[in-house]
Amino acid sequence: MERLTTAETVHEEGSWLFTIRDRHGEKEEVILVPCEDSAEENSSSGQSGADDSVEAWINRCTHEAQRFDTGQGVPMRDGQIICPRHGSLFDSCSGYCDNGEAADTTLPGVDITVHSDGTIFLTDDDATFAHEGGIDDDGGPDSTSHISL
Template identity: 40%
Template structure:
């Protein structure tokens, strides 16, 4: 695997919350946040860090997104997203799906394999991040 595409070690991705990374779209240069989530059998899924109800609301605001019974929870809207498929099972965007970012696990590390993105850094876009100005948005 290409060292430039290595995002983190598998051990760094927690079982009960998310791991935040910053990526850059290769076609526009726009930086976006993504979350890494552990799923069954030591696999990891990558999702853009934006709720499908209101796209400016981040799931992980810098300290890990809440998870419940294998689903990511949008703390702002109460929406639930399956960690393995990104499908919203409950909430105002029920039926929508998180935007996937292709990743793979190889030899104890998580690599970006999505040809649309380049890995920038672990963590948020900046210290403040593009967080919503309100704690509750519907």
């Protein structure tokens, strides 16, 4: 279990970008985005209902592998991730797209756990944390400021 960041950081900045290695050793970018569907922010179980307050998705549109976050943050509006190429909208909580070129597809997810203190951990058995930021960022921190449209 690798500590990533906090739910507070994701909500304040609008997104958080990091790189993993998949089960084949290939690098893949992942975005953490706020999910506003969360009915319960805290839980007494040590893990939070805030599991839904942040979601992790592979950083690319299902239509043409366009990256959502290119180092400037994920473009979002009204709880939806916006594909910068064709404008398809993906629900930030479910990853589902019901419009545009990517209609009827769902973003591939990555398993995370949000603890009751808001700390986010990578818990996907098929992924190993490589570094914060994008694939080309050489492991150094990268700003993932939120872009509002």
